[in-house]
Amino acid sequence: MPIFVLxxxxxxxxxxxxxxxxxxxxxxxxxxxxxxxxxxxRRIIRTERLWGGPAPVSLIDFDDFILxxxxxxxxxxxxxxxxxxxPTYFAAHPLEILQVWKGGMSFHGGFVGCxxxxxxxxxxxxxxxxxxxxxxCVAAPIGLLLGRVANFVxxxxxxxxxxVPWAMVFPGGGPLARHPSQLYEASTEGxxxxxxxxxxxxxxxxxxxxxxxxxxxTGYAFARVFCELFREPDAQLGFLxxxxxxxxxxxxPLALAGIAFLxxxxxxxxxxxx
Numbered sequence: 001m002p003i004f005v006l007x008x009x010x011x012x013x014x015x016x017x018x019x020x021x022x023x024x025x026x027x028x029x030x031x032x033x034x035x036x037x038x039x040x041x042r043r044i045i046r047t048e049r050l051w052g053g054p055a056p057v058s059l060i061d062f063d064d065f066i067l068x069x070x071x072x073x074x075x076x077x078x079x080x081x082x083x084x085x086x087p088t089y090f091a092a093h094p095l096e097i098l099q100v101w102k103g104g105m106s107f108h109g110g111f112v113g114c115x116x117x118x119x120x121x122x123x124x125x126x127x128x129x130x131x132x133x134x135x136x137c138v139a140a141p142i143g144l145l146l147g148r149v150a151n152f153v154x155x156x157x158x159x160x161x162x163x164v165p166w167a168m169v170f171p172g173g174g175p176l177a178r179h180p181s182q183l184y185e186a187s188t189e190g191x192x193x194x195x196x197x198x199x200x201x202x203x204x205x206x207x208x209x210x211x212x213x214x215x216x217x218t219g220y221a222f223a224r225v226f227c228e229l230f231r232e233p234d235a236q237l238g239f240l241x242x243x244x245x246x247x248x249x250x251x252x253p254l255a256l257a258g259i260a261f262l263x264x265x266x267x268x269x270x271x272x273x274x
Contacts, residue, residue: 006165006167006168006180007168007169008155008168008169008170008171010155010171011025011153011154011155025150025153025154026147026150026151026153026154028150029146029147029149029150030073030074030143030146030147032146033142033143033144033146033147034066034069034070034073034143036139036142036146037138037139037142037143038062038066038139040138040139040142041062041135041136041138041139042059042062042063044135044138044201044206045057045058045059045062045135046059050201050202050204050206050207051206051207051271052204052270052271053271055131055206056127056128056131056209057127057128057131057132057135061125061127062132062135064121065117065121065132068117068120068121069114069117069121069136071113071117072110072113072114072115072116072117072118073110073113073114073143074100074110074113075113076106076109076112076113076114076116077105077106077107077109077110077113078097078100078104078105078106078109079097079109079113080105080106080108080109080110080112080113081104081105081106081109083109084106084108084109084246084250085106085236085237085246086104086234086236088236089236106250107144107220107224108250108251108254111217111254114136115133118132118133118136128209130209130210130213131206131209133210133212133213134205134206134209134210134211134212134213135212137197137212137213137215137216137217138198138201138212138216140216140220141189141190141191141193141194141197141216142190142194144185144186144189144190144193144220145186145189145190145191145194146190148182148183148185148186148189148190149182149183149186151185152180152182152183152186155170155171155172155173156172156182157181157182157231157232158170158172158173158178158179158180158181158182158231158232159178159179159180159181159182159184159230159231159232160178160179160181160230160231160232161176161178162177162179162230163177164179166180167180168180178232179230179231181227181230181231181232184227184230185223185224185227185231188223188227189220189223189224189227192223193216193219193220193223196215196219197212197215197216197219200212200215204270207270207271208265208266208268208270208271209265209268209271210264211261211262211265211266213261213265214258214259214260214261214262214263214265215258215262216258217254217255217257217258217261218255218258218259218262219258220251220254220258221251221252221254221255221258222251222255224247224248224251225247225248225251225255228245228247228248228251231245231247233245234246
């Protein structure tokens with residue numbers, strides 16, 4: 001036990017409760033993340049200099065796409081958690097798969113859901129799926145930042161035992177002081193990745209369709225693997241091989257895909273400036 005331990009600021013996971021209905025911080029993070037991401041992307045679409053001309057995705061297209069990507073995030077995130085993190089439990093309790101309010105979402109599953117939403121919507125509308133994917137990835141770190149902060153507020157997904165000066169004793173994590181790994185992930189997967197993508201956009205990344213997709217996938221994968229070094233593995237899984245966790249394993253193919261997108265986007269000629 002370290003000499004100095006920061007007290008965990010215990011929050012009520014329920015923000016507002018009206019009779020049987022309750023709004024939780026985690027749900028609010030999803031709603032606010034989608035709203036802020038939508039506003040941010042609309043601003044990017046309107047800024048023609050970032051594209052070298054009119055954006056290949058219209059404001060109307062993206063407004064209509066919001067419902068598709070929201071369903072992709074929720075359905076993909078939930079199914080990913082069921083399949084990747086607790087398949088045995090949910091096979092025995094299938095009705096609980098629908099009980100999303102009890103928690104249990106997977107980023108990697110949500111990412112796959114977003115990919116399907118992007119490809120299907122782009123096909124239906126006849127627009128560039130690469131550019132639509134770029135816009136989706138641009139907004140993703142906003143939701144990741146808010147989601148990890150909500151994890152911290154809920155006192156869940158805590159880190160491994162440590163003696164660093166900023167260690168915390170989480171209510172559900174036993175008596176040991178632990179890394180506040182939720183804040184590490186909020187800082188790297190959220191804030192840092194958002195700033196990197198914003199910088200790339202400023203220097204013309206949107207003129208190379210797929211570049212932002214590659215940068216996001218690669219950046220997230222490396223940030224997640226780094227943060228997994230401090231995060232306590234899920235109790236039902238533990239470590240898979242040596243010190244490998246499920247989050248690390250799922251991030252490896254994501255990193256490879258991201259590198260492939262980066263290489264392809266850089267190899268192709270950029271969109272010509274109007």
